[in-house]
Amino acid sequence: MNNSLKIYMLALISFLVGTSQFSIVGMLDQVAASASVSVSTAGQLITVFALGNAVGTPLIMIVTAKMNQRNQLLMALGIIVLGIAFMLVLPGFGFLMVSRVIIGIGTGVFVVSAYAIAAKLASPGRQGGAMSTVAMGYSSSLVFGVPIGRIVAASYDWKSIFWAIGILSLLAVFVVASTIPSLIGDSAVPLRNRFSHLKNPRITITLAVTFFVFINYSVINTYIAPYLTSALPTMTDQISFILLAMGIASLVGSRLGGFMADRLGTIRTISMSMVVQIVALVLLAINPGWIVVTIPLLMIWEIACWTFGPTQNLNLVSLAPEASGILLSLNSSFVQLGFAAGAGIGGVTVGIWSIMDITWVSSITVLIAAVLSMITARLSRSFSKKLMIK
Numbered sequence: 001m002n003n004s005l006k007i008y009m010l011a012l013i014s015f016l017v018g019t020s021q022f023s024i025v026g027m028l029d030q031v032a033a034s035a036s037v038s039v040s041t042a043g044q045l046i047t048v049f050a051l052g053n054a055v056g057t058p059l060i061m062i063v064t065a066k067m068n069q070r071n072q073l074l075m076a077l078g079i080i081v082l083g084i085a086f087m088l089v090l091p092g093f094g095f096l097m098v099s100r101v102i103i104g105i106g107t108g109v110f111v112v113s114a115y116a117i118a119a120k121l122a123s124p125g126r127q128g129g130a131m132s133t134v135a136m137g138y139s140s141s142l143v144f145g146v147p148i149g150r151i152v153a154a155s156y157d158w159k160s161i162f163w164a165i166g167i168l169s170l171l172a173v174f175v176v177a178s179t180i181p182s183l184i185g186d187s188a189v190p191l192r193n194r195f196s197h198l199k200n201p202r203i204t205i206t207l208a209v210t211f212f213v214f215i216n217y218s219v220i221n222t223y224i225a226p227y228l229t230s231a232l233p234t235m236t237d238q239i240s241f242i243l244l245a246m247g248i249a250s251l252v253g254s255r256l257g258g259f260m261a262d263r264l265g266t267i268r269t270i271s272m273s274m275v276v277q278i279v280a281l282v283l284l285a286i287n288p289g290w291i292v293v294t295i296p297l298l299m300i301w302e303i304a305c306w307t308f309g310p311t312q313n314l315n316l317v318s319l320a321p322e323a324s325g326i327l328l329s330l331n332s333s334f335v336q337l338g339f340a341a342g343a344g345i346g347g348v349t350v351g352i353w354s355i356m357d358i359t360w361v362s363s364i365t366v367l368i369a370a371v372l373s374m375i376t377a378r379l380s381r382s383f384s385k386k387l388m389i390k
Contacts, residue, residue, distance in 0.1 A: 003121040006179055007130050010114045011137030013077075013172045017110050018141025020080060020103055020165050021049060023149030026243055029226045030153040035093045039226050039355075040347035045100045046222045047343040052101035054336035057108030058329065069120075069183040070176065072113040077173050079106030084166040088159055108336075111138060120183050139254065143247030150225065150240040197326060203319055205376045209270075210312055210334045211341070212369035216277065216362040217305050218342025223350060223358055230355045231289055242295060249299040253306025260307065266315040267377060269307065274370045276304035281363035285356075309335075 024031060024045060032042035064072055083102030086095055115131050122130035152161040198204050220227065224246070228239050235242065260269040280301040287293050316327045342365075349361050 006121055007118045007133055010118055011133045014114055014134050014137035015141045016168055017107050018138040019145035021107055022142050022145035023161050026146035026150035026225055027153035027158045030158045037093055040350040043222045043343050043347040047340045048097050049100040049104035050336040050339035052104030053108040054333045056105035060109050061112055069113055069117050070180045073176055074173060076106050076110035076113055077169055081166055081169050084162050087162055117183060142250055147240040147244040150243055202376055202379045205372050206316055207334045209369045209372045210331055211338045212365045213308055214335050214338025215342040216365040218339040219346040219358050219362045222343040222346050227355050231294055232291055246298055246302045249302035250306040253303035254310055257307040257310040261311045261314055266311050269311045273304045273308040274366050277301055277366045278363050281359045285359040
């Protein structure tokens with residue numbers, strides 16, 4: 001198998017791994033019913049997954065830094081299989097929570113290792129394209145994983161998709177072991193070096209913007225299935241198609257972000273993204289439930305959210321180009337922390353008020369992000385003036 005095929009294989013496995021994360025979103029109401037808990041309680045499965053990913057991944061990567069990267073990849077798949085086994089075999093919601101933490105850690109380690117291996121397998125000058133191929137495999141799981149989860153849960157038991165993921169993950173272990181060469185890992189970056197950049201207020205506030213934007217995303221995305229059921233009761237049988245349309249919108253947003261950043265600049269693109277999100281969310285909140293309004297607004301919101309993602313990466317790298325890898329790693333952790341906090345806040349909102357109120361809560365978090373972004377812009381202008389004076 002040549003290296004190009006190995007990279008595509010990693011992308012395919014990344015799709016499988018991503019599906020283990022995102023598929024549960026599309027069937028959260030069925031999971032809640034099966035576990036005899038409320039939807040808001042079931043939403044904390046997304047919280048613990050994201051926390052496991054954000055906290056566990058960097059710790060595991062530091063501890064295993066001297067391990068060759070193929071073994072890191074195999075270890076990650078083993079952790080995912082272990083988590084899925086816990087989910088399928090052990091009874092009770094408590095073990096379900098534990099399994100999501102384990103899968104979250106395994107997913108994070110796999111994605112980081114797959115990126116690094118793809119870059120080393122690529123021809124000189126094509127490392128970025130190789131990493132983008134793996135990223136596309138993972139992000140495609142958001143497009144197809146959520147509706148697939150919904151369709152499978154509607155036709156069979158919701159655990160069926162995890163049986164399939166578990167079996168395919170075991171197969172992936174043998175494929176990786178037989179095709180991926182033993183590659184030396186990079187030197188470990190101590191935690192103190194990773195967090196030293198947080199002393200820079202521009203970087204800290206920019207990461208806070210990421211945090212609040214993804215709280216907004218997670219509040220709605222976590223509870224999207226029960227939200228659609230309540231907002232569009234006549235469309236219950238078509239929810240999987242709505243989820244697919246929203247997934248496609250996320251891909252459009254990812255592409256649009258890079259396009260706009262090149263032509264308008266990162267700051268303008270980020271600002272426009274947040275303004276569009278706020279407007280779409282407020283309109284959703286006051287919308288009386290019209291199908292022709294709800295679905296387009298959700299897709300516009302999705303596009304705006306994913307326009308923000310790649311543009312924010314460029315924005316962060318521009319603040320400290322010499323530490324791009326560390327900043328992107330930190331940004332990824334803040335994304336996952338935003339996912340965790342959003343699922344928790346959404347759960348509180350659903351439990352205390354109504355599922356329909358998540359759009360108001362989501363709009364407030366984007367507004368906070370927009371204010372923080374304005375503060376960062378002022379700090380950047382002040383910093384530029386100081387450099388000019390010197």
